[in-house]
Amino acid sequence: MIAITGANGQLGRLVIAALLEKVSADQIIALVRNPDNAADFKAQGIHVRQADYNAPDTLPAALAGVDKLLLISGSEVGQRVPQHKAVIDAAKEAGISLLAYTSILNADKSPLMLAAEHKVTEEMIRESGLPAVILRNGWYNENYTAQTNDITGLGVVAGAVGEGQIASAARRDYAEAAAIVLASAEDHTGKVYELAGSSAFTLAEFAAEIAEQSGKTINYQPMDEQSFKDLLVQVGLPEGFAGALADAEHHASKGWLYDNGLTLEKLLGRKTISLKQSIAEALA
Known part of the structure; x- marks a missing residue:
């Protein structure tokens, strides 16, 4: 069971x-x-x-x-x-x-x-x-694409990632990996899997992809950690959670949400769902 x-x-x-x-x-x-x-x-x-x-x-x-x-x-x-x-x-x-x-x-x-x-x-x-x-x-594509419709309305992607790369994957990629491990006859005891997307993106590239798919002008507005936290609180997030997200973006600017080991891809036996596809699904 x-x-x-x-x-x-x-x-x-x-x-x-x-x-x-x-x-x-x-x-x-x-x-x-x-x-x-x-x-x-x-x-x-x-x-x-x-x-x-x-x-x-x-x-x-x-x-x-x-x-x-x-x-x-x-x-x-x-x-x-x-x-x-x-x-x-x-x-x-x-x-x-x-x-x-x-x-x-x-x-x-x-x-x-x-x-x-x-x-x-x-x-x-x-x-x-x-x-x-x-x-x-690693990070979910949906951490960003869930805001796609708001972004197309505002015309801006704001964040504190700078030019850092985020190697995210779709939530269902991580779910499938978990199911593979749980259902496998192979013994996974003692293993630690660093799971991340097959490819990575910057927030500027994220903004550009939304612009291309939506046909709207979308700009990337880089912010420092405190300013980004203040913005998140302003739009309604609890201060503690806003601080945690701003902290994550700050560290992402230094590479902490990036991984190129392709472990998730190897577990799945396929490439992870691309940011491009996730944006298309969000816009639909």
Whole structure:
């Protein structure tokens, strides 16, 4: 049995969709906070169990009989370490044969603010002694293309990346990679996969691609980290999250969101979905 935490989330749903192409639905367990919101999984024959990171008492029953577990990192920045620890402890108690964890690119040495909780989680997994594989996901194409329609309206891409390159991939690329690892007969225990896109782009190139596809004039406006954070707060992001994103862009300007190892491409057996395709999908 393969269980997925956060199964109702954007990545979780894509992982399950990819798994359904590799294993039967009755071999998949969708772990969700509220099973009432997972009726479509049940309709497909997928097992649905309640599992709440913030309610450790829900976890033993959720993990009963589970062979492989994908721990998708929590979305509550600042709360993830205790949440992840609860799952790791329950997985150890359940005797999981493989724990896969979605971390961040170069988590062990990344200076990104967002990397800190991932680094601690990886350390907790190692200390637990659980058989584990670490999936260090790079940036998603969607981190940028989700704003495509707003960008075409405003005519500007603002960011603090400078001329740094971002080797992102589509969310469904990372989801498929996770499904491949989980469904594989190969032993992935002890492996750490640095996952990033087959190609990279600068924000100036991102702006130019939107301009070409939309037929509108789109300019790139480089900003310093503080100015970019202030802009994000101005458009409605919480200050803490805005600071984390601005910090990520600042470090991306120094190459921390770039990787050319092509590990994701090799896992998938194909090139990752291009930024060009992701922009086309966003515009459509």
